[in-house]
Amino acid sequence: MKNKKRILVVEDEKNLCLLYREELKRAGYEVVATTNARRALDLIKKGNFDLIITDIRMPVKDGLELIADIMAIRKDIPVIINTAYQSYRYDFMSWAADAYLIKSTSLDELKAKIKELIG
Amino acid sequence: MIERFHPFRHQFVQSASKELQIFSILAQSFFQPFSLKDNLLVILTALTAGSGLGFNRAMLFLVDGDQLKGEFWLGPSSAEEAISLWQILSTPEIGYSEIIDYNRRLLMNESNPLVQKIKQVSFPLSPQEPSLPALAAVSREIILVRDAYNEPLVDPQFRELIKVDEFLCIPLLSPDEIFGEIILDNAITRKPINNQDIELASLCGLAAGNYIYVTRLQQRVVEMKRQAALGEMAMFVTHQLRNPLVIIGGFVDQLLAPGLDENKKMRNLRIIKEEINRLEKIMNRLTGFFRIDIKEKAPVNLKEIFKLTIEAVKPMIKSRKVTIETEIESGLVHVLSEPVYLGEALRNLVENSIEALKDGGLIKIKAFRENSDWIVIAVEDNGRGIPNHLKDRIFEAFTSTKEKGLGLGLAYVKRFMEASGGQIKVESKENQGTIIKLYFRAG
Numbered sequence: 167m168k169n170k171k172r173i174l175v176v177e178d179e180k181n182l183c184l185l186y187r188e189e190l191k192r193a194g195y196e197v198v199a200t201t202n203a204r205r206a207l208d209l210i211k212k213g214n215f216d217l218i219i220t221d222i223r224m225p226v227k228d229g230l231e232l233i234a235d236i237m238a239i240r241k242d243i244p245v246i247i248n249t250a251y252q253s254y255r256y257d258f259m260s261w262a263a264d265a266y267l268i269k270s271t272s273l274d275e276l277k278a279k280i281k282e283l284i285g
Numbered sequence: 286m287i288e289r290f291h292p293f294r295h296q297f298v299q300s301a302s303k304e305l306q307i308f309s310i311l312a313q314s315f316f317q318p319f320s321l322k323d324n325l326l327v328i329l330t331a332l333t334a335g336s337g338l339g340f341n342r343a344m345l346f347l348v349d350g351d352q353l354k355g356e357f358w359l360g361p362s363s364a365e366e367a368i369s370l371w372q373i374l375s376t377p378e379i380g381y382s383e384i385i386d387y388n389r390r391l392l393m394n395e396s397n398p399l400v401q402k403i404k405q406v407s408f409p410l411s412p413q414e415p416s417l418p419a420l421a422a423v424s425r426e427i428i429l430v431r432d433a434y435n436e437p438l439v440d441p442q443f444r445e446l447i448k449v450d451e452f453l454c455i456p457l458l459s460p461d462e463i464f465g466e467i468i469l470d471n472a473i474t475r476k477p478i479n480n481q482d483i484e485l486a487s488l489c490g491l492a493a494g495n496y497i498y499v500t501r502l503q504q505r506v507v508e509m510k511r512q513a514a515l516g517e518m519a520m521f522v523t524h525q526l527r528n529p530l531v532i533i534g535g536f537v538d539q540l541l542a543p544g545l546d547e548n549k550k551m552r553n554l555r556i557i558k559e560e561i562n563r564l565e566k567i568m569n570r571l572t573g574f575f576r577i578d579i580k581e582k583a584p585v586n587l588k589e590i591f592k593l594t595i596e597a598v599k600p601m602i603k604s605r606k607v608t609i610e611t612e613i614e615s616g617l618v619h620v621l622s623e624p625v626y627l628g629e630a631l632r633n634l635v636e637n638s639i640e641a642l643k644d645g646g647l648i649k650i651k652a653f654r655e656n657s658d659w660i661v662i663a664v665e666d667n668g669r670g671i672p673n674h675l676k677d678r679i680f681e682a683f684t685s686t687k688e689k690g691l692g693l694g695l696a697y698v699k700r701f702m703e704a705s706g707g708q709i710k711v712e713s714k715e716n717q718g719t720i721i722k723l724y725f726r727a728g
Contacts, residue, residue, distance in 0.1 A: 181559070182531060185535040188539070189539075250523075250524045250527035250528055250531075271530055271534025272538070
């Protein structure tokens with residue numbers, strides 16, 4: 167069997183983390199989820215991820231800071247921003263991401279974007 | 286040596302020229318805390334103040350839609366009234382504020398025939414061939430009418446109203462708007478209107494136009510600020526609602542899809558219930574926030590309210606290794622306040638502190654006297670402090686550093702302290718901690 171693509175989900179809402187993990191697993195991906203962006207950076211350094219999905223407003227470290235750090239170590243991993251906020255779209259750091267999605271009760275858009283980016 | 290003077294001259298210098306007096310009144314009117322109409326009244330007062338100095342009568346029309354609508358008519362309605370009025374107004378001690386007061390009373394008086402008449406008239410601004418008085422506003426010109434009884438450009442209804450053969454029309458303008466018109470006459474003294482009168486009246490017209498312009502701009506700025514705050518609030522609330530809704534939507538979709546085992550079904554329902562509770566909590570906090578109404582204060586036992594506060598935040602401190610200590614100055618037992626609101630305010634402050642703390646953090650809730658006037662309740666922590674850029678904004682609603690915070694906690698505390706007639710002070714250093722002190726009046 168072909169190796170599954172690995173996705174890292176960074177989301178401080180525990181229940182959302184759980185939802186994304188389960189739904190993306192069902193869609194055929196291997197998923198690691200964390201509620202802490204600092205821990206996410208450690209995971210990225212160690213693990214081989216094909217895609218990162220991150221929220222923006224999080225305690226400890228926000229998603230835009232995380233993207234800056236990712237850029238410094240692994241420019242090649244595609245990043246999807248998944249947030250409740252429209253306004254960060256105008257923050258230039260968010261332009262470094264490959265997609266900017268607004269959290270929605272349907273995960274279809276998120277899944278479609280993942281498929282487009284990593285298949 | 287220096288000499289100091291108040292910037293507003295409350296008494297006219299009797300020897301000052303008529304021009305200087307009018308200029309003084311106009312300049313001062315901009316600084317008076319009066320309404321727009323009151324200030325326009327000031328300008329009409331300037332035009333009619335003093336026996337024989339100013340004009341006898343002044344009329345104000347304001348634009349309302351496409352009509353020029355009558356607002357004020359200032360001045361005596363007969364020769365007898367003029368004599369008594371001008372006697373009062375030329376009393377040496379009488380100052381400008383007295384004249385305005387007098388005029389305001391005059392206008393409030395419903396039985397005043399000029400007041401009654403002016404309120405009933407209006408003239409269209411956009412007929413094919415505008416007549417006077419509308420013509421001056423439409424053409425943006427000062428117009429002096431002589432021989433009004435035979436002048437075809439004077440509207441017959443207006444001629445009937447003003448009943449003089451000479452009057453002056455001054456439009457009130459901004460560069461791109463027409464606000465209204467002032468009409469002046471000397472119906473009692475029959476003194477002809479000369480060039481100097483026209484100069485002075487035009488100055489007053491410009492001042493009134495500027496004044497209306499600035500006032501309307503101010504009103505628009507306030508309105509825009511309010512709209513912006515409302516927009517921000519709507520956005521903040523939308524964001525707060527989005528996460529729970531996304532979670533509910535996602536787990537409901539799982540329930541609807543076939544093949545989910547019983548354990549997971551139950552788990553999903555529990556999560557959905559949790560998120561619904563959270564939504565409800567958000568709603569309750571929002572509605573609660575807008576209602577702080579302290580009807581009666583009572584002595585609140587400090588030891589007890591501190592205990593209740595700690596009890597309320599226990600679930601939060603369980604998962605973090607945070608210590609809460611209390612300290613009450615000896616001899617201090619009560620504070621005069623409203624127990625429910627005070628409890629909520631303290632809970633908000635302590636919750637904020639807990640969230641600012643790492644493991645091993647310390648919170649102190651203290652009560653002490655500060656001189657004989659105040660009893661202070663302070664919540665102190667050794668947490669991360671308030672970021673400098675937020676220091677000025679922490680009490681504004683919908684300002685939060687926390688993803689899940691509604692940004693209402695401190696705004697609530699501020700509202701509560703305002704309603705209590707107390708004060709609130711904040712001392713904070715980044716990475717060292719924060720003290721928030723609530724000041725209550727002693728006794």
